[in-house]
Amino acid sequence: MTGGTAAVAVTVGTGTLHAETEGPRIPSAAVGLLYDATVCIGCKACVAACAEANGETPDTRGDSLHQAPTDLNDLTRNIIKLYKPTDGTPASFVKRQCMHCLDPACAAGCPFQALHKDLESGIVYWTADKCIGCRYCTITCPYHVPRFQWVGYNPRVTKCELCSHRLAQGLKPGCTSVCPTGAVIFGPRTVLLTEGKRRIKETPGRYYKDKVYGETDNGGTQSLYLSRVPFDDLGLPELGEESVPEKTLRWQRRFYQYFALPALLYAGLVQVIRKSVKGHVEEAHEHEKETGLRAQL
Amino acid sequence: MSAITTSQFKTEDRWERAVPVFGFPVVTRFFLVLMALTLVALVLTGYRELAGLGPVSGMNDAFGWGIWKTFNVMVLTALGSGAFAVGIAAWVFRRKKLHALMRMALLTSFLAYASGLLLLGIDAGRPWNFYWIVFPWKWNMHSPLAEVAICMSIYAMIPLAVENLPPVLERLWYFDSRLRPGVEKMEKHLHSVFPYVIALAYLLPGMHQSSLGALMLLAGERVHPLWQSPFLPLLYVWAACFMSFGCVAGCTMLCCLVWKRAMDMDVLDEAARITCGLIYGWAALRLLDIAFREQLGTAFHFDRFAGVFWLEMLMIVGGGYLLQRSVRTHERDKMFMGYVLSSVGGMIYRFSPTTLAFRPNPQALYFPATIEVLVSLGFIAMGVAGFLFAVKKFAILPGPLYLWHDMASYFRFRRPYIRWTGYFKYGFFGEDEELTNNPHE
Numbered sequence: 001m002t003g004g005t006a007a008v009a010v011t012v013g014t015g016t017l018h019a020e021t022e023g024p025r026i027p028s029a030a031v032g033l034l035y036d037a038t039v040c041i042g043c044k045a046c047v048a049a050c051a052e053a054n055g056e057t058p059d060t061r062g063d064s065l066h067q068a069p070t071d072l073n074d075l076t077r078n079i080i081k082l083y084k085p086t087d088g089t090p091a092s093f094v095k096r097q098c099m100h101c102l103d104p105a106c107a108a109g110c111p112f113q114a115l116h117k118d119l120e121s122g123i124v125y126w127t128a129d130k131c132i133g134c135r136y137c138t139i140t141c142p143y144h145v146p147r148f149q150w151v152g153y154n155p156r157v158t159k160c161e162l163c164s165h166r167l168a169q170g171l172k173p174g175c176t177s178v179c180p181t182g183a184v185i186f187g188p189r190t191v192l193l194t195e196g197k198r199r200i201k202e203t204p205g206r207y208y209k210d211k212v213y214g215e216t217d218n219g220g221t222q223s224l225y226l227s228r229v230p231f232d233d234l235g236l237p238e239l240g241e242e243s244v245p246e247k248t249l250r251w252q253r254r255f256y257q258y259f260a261l262p263a264l265l266y267a268g269l270v271q272v273i274r275k276s277v278k279g280h281v282e283e284a285h286e287h288e289k290e291t292g293l294r295a296q297l
Numbered sequence: 298m299s300a301i302t303t304s305q306f307k308t309e310d311r312w313e314r315a316v317p318v319f320g321f322p323v324v325t326r327f328f329l330v331l332m333a334l335t336l337v338a339l340v341l342t343g344y345r346e347l348a349g350l351g352p353v354s355g356m357n358d359a360f361g362w363g364i365w366k367t368f369n370v371m372v373l374t375a376l377g378s379g380a381f382a383v384g385i386a387a388w389v390f391r392r393k394k395l396h397a398l399m400r401m402a403l404l405t406s407f408l409a410y411a412s413g414l415l416l417l418g419i420d421a422g423r424p425w426n427f428y429w430i431v432f433p434w435k436w437n438m439h440s441p442l443a444e445v446a447i448c449m450s451i452y453a454m455i456p457l458a459v460e461n462l463p464p465v466l467e468r469l470w471y472f473d474s475r476l477r478p479g480v481e482k483m484e485k486h487l488h489s490v491f492p493y494v495i496a497l498a499y500l501l502p503g504m505h506q507s508s509l510g511a512l513m514l515l516a517g518e519r520v521h522p523l524w525q526s527p528f529l530p531l532l533y534v535w536a537a538c539f540m541s542f543g544c545v546a547g548c549t550m551l552c553c554l555v556w557k558r559a560m561d562m563d564v565l566d567e568a569a570r571i572t573c574g575l576i577y578g579w580a581a582l583r584l585l586d587i588a589f590r591e592q593l594g595t596a597f598h599f600d601r602f603a604g605v606f607w608l609e610m611l612m613i614v615g616g617g618y619l620l621q622r623s624v625r626t627h628e629r630d631k632m633f634m635g636y637v638l639s640s641v642g643g644m645i646y647r648f649s650p651t652t653l654a655f656r657p658n659p660q661a662l663y664f665p666a667t668i669e670v671l672v673s674l675g676f677i678a679m680g681v682a683g684f685l686f687a688v689k690k691f692a693i694l695p696g697p698l699y700l701w702h703d704m705a706s707y708f709r710f711r712r713p714y715i716r717w718t719g720y721f722k723y724g725f726f727g728e729d730e731e732l733t734n735n736p737h738e
Binding site for chain 1: 313314315346347348349350351352356357358359361362388389391393396420421422423424426427429430435436437438439440441442443444446447463467470484488491492493495496497499500503504508511512513514515516517518527530657658692698701
């Protein structure tokens with residue numbers, strides 16, 4: 001929402017969008033994750049630590065023995081996946097969790113702001129009291145992160161909230177506190193971005209396109225990625241520099257800005273229809289006199 | 298078939314008055330089947346509320362939306378946009394002949410929206426949180442889904458319900474002469490607010506029918522490029538227009554066949570002409586849009602997306618061609634087939650972006666579960682049952698003037714007691730002058 005409000009601030013008169021030059025607003029104390037896929041050894045310690053930190057029961061639904069979820073789901077906010085092409089090109093692990101976009105599509109679509117971006121930390125939170133369970137977030141998120149609980153009368157939406165309860169205690173998120181190789185680290189977004197760029201500078205050619213995914217992608221995200229293989233293969237699509245809501249809802253937002261156009265349309269309709277109704281009633285009463293049957297309107 | 302195709306149109310067959318379907322019982326075997334389906338759906342709904350969505354539906358993490366949303370709401374409210382599309386043609390563009398179809402349009406719209414909204418409440422995982430709808434400052438004003446949810450409920454509950462009042466008031470007027478002064482007073486108030494209500498009844502559906510298309514804009518490239526387009530909202534509301542014309546005119550034709558009424562080809566030709574224009578315009582816009590986005594090549598790939606695309610386009614444009622031809626030759630069966638083809642094609646179009654052309658990931662599959670289909674069917678059955686009840690009890694279906702007099706004599710013959718109870722005084726306008734305060738005298 002906050003990114004949205006900034007993005008749709010239309011300059012009255014010229015009709016230009018600020019967003020075209022500025023991009024979404026970056027929260028003052030934006031925190032995030034930096035995941036370096038080239039360092040990750042795929043031990044999945046973060047998957048177990050995440051479930052533990054969030055008080056979830058381990059997802060053992062696969063073989064009722066091991067905590068081995070196949071994807072993000074209603075018990076899994078964080079997962080390690082392996083991308084292994086068959087043509088012999090390099091393989092890579094990838095850690096998937098909420099990207100905490102600067103202009104989140106899930107929050108842009110959420111009807112009653114159950115998903116909202118914190119103004120300071122930039123964490124995208126889910127509020128149970130406002131969620132109607134429409135599952136629109138599972139459709140809009142370009143990274144397919146929020147997951148709906150399919151069983152039970154009181155379903156929840158599950159997504160990473162950067163262990164905000166641990167942050168409040170001065171602890172780091174569960175995943176970063178156990179990572180043995182430092183593949184995922186936690187910190188302010190600016191620091192992580194500098195660190196990512198430093199790594200790229202130190203070892204040129206090691207990283208795909210020498211780029212930190214999330215710096216500008218989808219309008220910028222707070223979870224940043226470094227990888228050897230193309231990001232698209234890791235489930236991080238190339239979305240361009242404009243955020244998804246900004247790109248797709250531009251005209252929608254302009255149309256509903258201040259509700260001005262709909263109000264104008266309504267006023268015009270009333271004028272036209274008033275005249276039509278008057279004529280129609282007169283005709284109906286004439287017809288009534290002709291036929292001797294009560295007018296139907 | 299010859300009874301349908303011949304076009305010996307006589308002037309006395311002109312539709313001049315809405316007449317209830319008289320002489321047919323409401324409770325028939327078909328009606329009981331519909332009620333049974335509804336009952337089954339309601340029981341299954343109770344189970345769904347306890348068990349959650351997973352056990353009763355084929356929905357999964359990849360396909361978060363099933364047929365309750367994508368068919369019962371996205372598709373059937375498009376068919377039920379008659380009050381919007383036919384209404385705009387009649388009231389805003391002053392196609393006066395279409396007023397004969399307005400009551401059918403209003404009724405089908407109300408039933409489609411009511412059944413869709415009920416199912417939307419059942420589809421929601423946490424429906425108790427819907428109460429936020431009464432706090433406008435909690436709305437996410439830029440969310441297409443908020444727009445749909447809020448706008449649709451307001452539309453069905455206020456303007457559409459008010460627009461459907463006249464047949465009900467009329468029935469009360471004929472029901473008992475003692476009610477007439479009160480009814481006439483209410484009608485007077487109603488007519489004074491009508492322009493504002495009707496205007497709202499065109500603004501709101503225009504907004505939410507387009508927002509239904511805008512819903513899928515946020516899904517980005519996961520919707521196949523033949524469907525995903527910045528023009529999706531416009532194409533959606535436009536498709537709703539020709540589909541609802543098809544639904545209203547097609548249903549009216551079907552009712553005329555079933556209950557053996559004369560068809561007013563002047564009105565039907567007018568509707569067919571407008572529908573045909575809408576269809577050609579829509580198809581042109583869609584093809585131009587695809588061409589300008591340089592996605593025309595994907596229509597010639599040998600895959601299911603291209604198949605669905607051509608199926609849609611052929612059905613819709615083929616239906617449009619049949620309508621165009623039927624206006625020229627007055628072939629009623631061609632006209633009916635034209636409406637069916639174009640509406641079903643439109644239904645597939647409205648269904649595709651959320652389901653047939655939605656590709657969350659290569660492995661993802663969705664097929665509705667049995668319970669899901671039964672509930673969906675049950676809510677449709679509820680609407681159909683409501684329609685059958687309404688056309689038999691209220692003056693909804695248009696008919697020629699003589700049909701009204703036929704009905705009056707039918708009731709005088711079949712129910713002689715109505716003469717002295719004041720019940721059903723059809724055809725006896727102003728009979729009890731001393732009891733009524735008739736302003737039209």
